[in-house]
Amino acid sequence: xxxxxxxxxxxxxxxxxxxxxxxxxxxxxxxxxxxxxxxxxxxxxxxxxxxxxxxxxxxxxxxxxxxxxxxxxxxxxxxxxxxxxxxxxxxxxxxxxxxxxxxxxxxxxxxxxxxxxxxxxxxxxxxxxxxxxxxxxxxxxxxxxxxxxxxxxxxxxxxxxxxxxxxxxxxxxxxxxxxxxxxxxxxxxxxxxxxxxxxxxxxxxxxxxxxxxxxxxxxxxxxxxxxxxxxxxxxxxxxxxxxxxxxxxxxxxxxxxxxxxxxxxxxxxxxxxxxxxxxxxxxxxxxxxxxxxxxxxxxxxxxxxxxxxxxxxxxxxxxxxxxxxxxxxxxxxxxxxxxxxxxxxxxxxxxxxxxxxxxxxxxxxxxxxxxxxxxxxxxxxxxxxxxxxxxxxxxxxxxxxxxxxxxxxxxxxxxxxxxxxxxxxxxxxxxxxxxxxxxxxxxxxxxxxxxxxxxxxxxxxxxxxxx
Amino acid sequence: xxxxxxxxxxxxxxxxxxxxxxxxxxxxxxxxxxxxxxxxxxxxxxxxxxxxxxxxxxxxxxxxxxxxxxxxxxxxxxxxxxxxxxxxxxxxxxxxxxxxxxxxxxxxxxxxxxxxxxxxxxxxxxxxxxxxxxxxxxxxxxxxxxxxxxxxxxxxxxxxxxxxxxxxxxxxxxxxxxxxxxxxxxxxxxxxxxxxxxxxxxxxxxxxxxxxxxxxxxxxxxxxxxxxxxxxxxxxxxxxxxxxxxxxxxxxxxxxxxxxxxxxxxxxxxxxxxxxxxxxxxxxxxxxxxxxxxxxxxxxxxxxxxxxxxxxxxxxxxxxxxxxxxxxxxxxxxxxxxxxxxxxxxxxxxxxxxxxxxxxxxxxxxxxxxxxxxxxxxxxxxxxxxxxxxxxxxxxxxxxxxxxxxxxxxxxxxxxxxxxxxxxxxxxxxxxxxxxxxxxxxxxxxxxxxxxxxxxxxxxxxxxxxx
Numbered sequence: 001x002x003x004x005x006x007x008x009x010x011x012x013x014x015x016x017x018x019x020x021x022x023x024x025x026x027x028x029x030x031x032x033x034x035x036x037x038x039x040x041x042x043x044x045x046x047x048x049x050x051x052x053x054x055x056x057x058x059x060x061x062x063x064x065x066x067x068x069x070x071x072x073x074x075x076x077x078x079x080x081x082x083x084x085x086x087x088x089x090x091x092x093x094x095x096x097x098x099x100x101x102x103x104x105x106x107x108x109x110x111x112x113x114x115x116x117x118x119x120x121x122x123x124x125x126x127x128x129x130x131x132x133x134x135x136x137x138x139x140x141x142x143x144x145x146x147x148x149x150x151x152x153x154x155x156x157x158x159x160x161x162x163x164x165x166x167x168x169x170x171x172x173x174x175x176x177x178x179x180x181x182x183x184x185x186x187x188x189x190x191x192x193x194x195x196x197x198x199x200x201x202x203x204x205x206x207x208x209x210x211x212x213x214x215x216x217x218x219x220x221x222x223x224x225x226x227x228x229x230x231x232x233x234x235x236x237x238x239x240x241x242x243x244x245x246x247x248x249x250x251x252x253x254x255x256x257x258x259x260x261x262x263x264x265x266x267x268x269x270x271x272x273x274x275x276x277x278x279x280x281x282x283x284x285x286x287x288x289x290x291x292x293x294x295x296x297x298x299x300x301x302x303x304x305x306x307x308x309x310x311x312x313x314x315x316x317x318x319x320x321x322x323x324x325x326x327x328x329x330x331x332x333x334x335x336x337x338x339x340x341x342x343x344x345x346x347x348x349x350x351x352x353x354x355x356x357x358x359x360x361x362x363x364x365x366x367x368x369x370x371x372x373x374x375x376x377x378x379x380x381x382x383x384x385x386x387x388x389x390x391x392x393x394x395x396x397x398x399x400x401x402x403x404x405x406x407x408x409x410x411x412x413x414x415x416x417x418x419x420x421x422x423x424x425x426x427x428x429x430x431x432x433x434x435x436x437x438x439x440x441x442x443x444x445x446x447x448x449x450x451x452x453x454x455x456x457x458x459x460x461x462x463x464x465x466x467x
Numbered sequence: 468x469x470x471x472x473x474x475x476x477x478x479x480x481x482x483x484x485x486x487x488x489x490x491x492x493x494x495x496x497x498x499x500x501x502x503x504x505x506x507x508x509x510x511x512x513x514x515x516x517x518x519x520x521x522x523x524x525x526x527x528x529x530x531x532x533x534x535x536x537x538x539x540x541x542x543x544x545x546x547x548x549x550x551x552x553x554x555x556x557x558x559x560x561x562x563x564x565x566x567x568x569x570x571x572x573x574x575x576x577x578x579x580x581x582x583x584x585x586x587x588x589x590x591x592x593x594x595x596x597x598x599x600x601x602x603x604x605x606x607x608x609x610x611x612x613x614x615x616x617x618x619x620x621x622x623x624x625x626x627x628x629x630x631x632x633x634x635x636x637x638x639x640x641x642x643x644x645x646x647x648x649x650x651x652x653x654x655x656x657x658x659x660x661x662x663x664x665x666x667x668x669x670x671x672x673x674x675x676x677x678x679x680x681x682x683x684x685x686x687x688x689x690x691x692x693x694x695x696x697x698x699x700x701x702x703x704x705x706x707x708x709x710x711x712x713x714x715x716x717x718x719x720x721x722x723x724x725x726x727x728x729x730x731x732x733x734x735x736x737x738x739x740x741x742x743x744x745x746x747x748x749x750x751x752x753x754x755x756x757x758x759x760x761x762x763x764x765x766x767x768x769x770x771x772x773x774x775x776x777x778x779x780x781x782x783x784x785x786x787x788x789x790x791x792x793x794x795x796x797x798x799x800x801x802x803x804x805x806x807x808x809x810x811x812x813x814x815x816x817x818x819x820x821x822x823x824x825x826x827x828x829x830x831x832x833x834x835x836x837x838x839x840x841x842x843x844x845x846x847x848x849x850x851x852x853x854x855x856x857x858x859x860x861x862x863x864x865x866x867x868x869x870x871x872x873x874x875x876x877x878x879x880x881x882x883x884x885x886x887x888x889x890x891x892x893x894x895x896x897x898x899x900x901x902x903x904x905x906x907x908x909x910x911x912x913x914x915x916x917x918x919x920x921x922x923x924x925x926x927x928x929x930x931x932x933x934x
Binding site for chain 1: 698699700708709712713715716719720723724729732733736737740835836837839845846869870871872873874
């Protein structure tokens with residue numbers, strides 16, 4: 001028989017302060033992180049209750065099913081204006097919701113400038129401003145045309161874009177190649193080297209890749225590569241090192257079989273190989289085609305897009321065509337390059353949160369132990385973060401199951417009802433840009449999608465007939 | 468105040484049977500896996516006590532330091548007889564300790580046959596047997612010449628071998644290329660395709676890689692690739708998928724810069740890329756050069772080689788030149804290809820346990836979630852297995868630190884005192900061969916190094932003067 005001494009055990013619910021005080025006094029205590037549903041907003045709680053029922057569940061299940069059924073294939077490389085349906089010759093596309101040039105954050109303004117210079121439309125900001133004012137040049141969010149842009153997300157008509165088709169439904173998306181490190185338009189930085197690189201991408205990289213893709217009938221299936229990369233340390237938003245290597249393995253024999261010069265092949269494989277994020281362009285377009293194919297089911301409360309421009313965050317939900325806008329969130333946790341800190345960071349930016357929208361990136365943060373520090377620093381924390389994401393998602397996707405968290409399936413299909421009810425906002429893995437110096441990227445971290453956008457969407461959500 | 472009910476809690480020490488019985492009755496119980504030190508062998512316990520003290524600790528620390536200081540570089544590709552110091556033109560090398568042809572396990576016999584046929588020395592087993600008997604052909608363990616061979620480990624004079632040099636101490640090791648899947652000599656299987664492949668490896672692969680290596684002055688540093696691979700799901704014995712991709716990234720530009728035909732390059736990158744174990748040849752030679760450089764410190768009780776031929780297991784310890792032999796262990800846990808099971812398995816085989824000898828493979832099983840099933844099925848089990856390995860090792864190596872177990876450093880330097888005292892035997896990741904059918908590999912799993920070899924070595928260990 002064991003001799004059991006009577007001891008005080010304490011369960012603390014709600015305010016965390018009490019718990020820490022008691023623990024410091026040496027009393028065993030457990031904290032329950034309880035918050036009132038929907039932050040105590042009675043109207044939203046009623047709306048959530050009204051949105052219960054088979055109609056919404058069915059629409060959500062179908063949204064998730066369409067995301068999971070997607071089969072995005074990289075099929076071509078073309079100049080943006082030829083590839084992107086409806087892109088006119090005077091349009092500059094950008095990430096996030098609509099915004100005037102002068103309201104853009106500094107890095108996005110610089111990216112627009114660089115693109116205008118690359119197109120020969122301006123030589124400086126004053127010239128650009130005048131042409132924008134006259135309407136010679138038009139700014140348009142990527143999401144209006146179905147394209148997608150990482151970080152500043154600027155696409156101009158003569159930039160080459162990857163063309164990805166979701167063969168399940170035939171819809172396409174496009175984005176520019178990742179330019180790599182340094183002064184790059186993606187990150188809102190440019191110098192002479194930026195333009196040299198862009199010309200090389202247009203004149204050597206793009207034709208080479210195009211020829212390689214034509215050497216195969218079926219194009220390059222993107223999700224099988226991601227599924228393998230997820231078993232090799234990639235969550236495919238902050239880290240795409242394995243996927244980039246897997247892509248190289250697939251591409252190299254195609255390049256060698258195609259009519260591409262030997263020196264061009266060497267340059268292309270070195271360019272792709274030296275940047276661990278090279279694969280990201282394929283991930284972005286793949287996720288976008290899949291999310292778009294899942295959009296438009298009446299009654300669906302599942303998110304089908306999240307998009308930020310450094311100033312505003314935009315949310316789209318499956319059952320509605322409107323975009324719901326809220327101020328973009330600050331960085332949550334980030335690692336800054338030496339010499340920089342949170343006070344230097346621009347707001348969260350990029351269309352790349354489409355990755356989290358379909359259950360990758362921050363949703364499977366446990367796939368990338370190298371970034372566990374953003375959620376606490378250990379695999380236990382990463383696992384807990386994934387469980388939290390699971391609690392706001394409508395389903396899971398065993399096709400993407402990181403081994404490092406015992407093959408826990410990816411949470412997929414962010415349900416705005418759950419986000420608002422639990423007050424748990426999706427984790428978005430992202431780069432961090434300098435807010436004004438023009439140095440480009442200064443770190444990597446996570447942002448939280450602003451709850452306000454989810455509350456607005458929930459409030460606007462029509463009740464299904466059957467409920 | 469909490470209301471605490473009196474309950475029986477039980478701690479069971481030693482025999483596990485009691486524990487399971489009590490647990491089944493619903494009583495909370497904890498099992499302590501206690502075993503008497505050195506299995507209760509008094510002489511060995513005294514020997515362990517006598518081997519305590521600064522002389523042994525210093526020798527062990529230096530052994531571990533030399534393992535960690537190793538910098539193995541892939542420098543060349545050459546025919547075996549030209550590359551391997553002291554290899555005569557009539558020698559066939561094999562894995563594991565010395566053994567007569569007719570005592571070899573069936574797959575190793577087949578591998579020897581295939582090599583003799585490839586060299587044009589025989590056309591069948593009868594002819595081979597006659598020449599072996601006459602002494603025209605000599606069999607020699609790889610470890611006699613410092614070469615190393617995976618699985619059957621057969622190397623014949625005209626097979627090309629990778630040449631790896633540990634630049635820290637200038638010593639070299641050699642092995643054949645991984646042939647890939649199917650009927651391959653590594654796995655003791657052959658048919659017409661095997662010889663076609665071997666000729667292609669000799670005539671296309673080897674000259675191509677040799678030219679590529681000459682396109683770089685410094686060769687290819689192997690451990691930095693392994694360090695990166697360990698962060699991407701490889702424990703580099705059972706799984707080398709990431710390392711193989713990292714190698715391709717490094718190799719492709721070199722091939723393109725060298726005087727190698729375009730079609731040959733395409734064949735080479737496809738050959739390497741299609742086999743996730745292609746990198747293993749580099750790992751084996753790298754580990755061998757490092758272990759050899761760490762060998763020979765008087766007083767060291769740290770293991771410097773483990774080698775098996777499917778019948779016998781051989782152990783070498785830093786402070787002694789003798790090899791200690793014991794019967795090879797059966798497979799511990801394995802996953803078999805469909806249609807096969809434990810009753811079909813040959814004994815544990817290969818010089819590849821040199822990987823575990825220097826703190827990789829089974830020592831860092833947590834790096835490869837895909838094989839966690841061999842030690843229990845979850846990352847928790849893999850973590851526990853690594854802790855167990857740490858308990859029998861003299862040090863750790865933060866250069867190889869798998870992210871999936873929170874960057875736990877690799878346990879390195881197996882100390883025979885600890886192995887015998889605790890009765891915990893090193894985990895060796897390995898392939899499983901069919902014991903007689905000639906089909907080659909039938910699974911993957913882990914074997915345990917036989918404790919008997921460690922006991923013999925410990926008994927033979929001379930006491931240092933200072934103790």
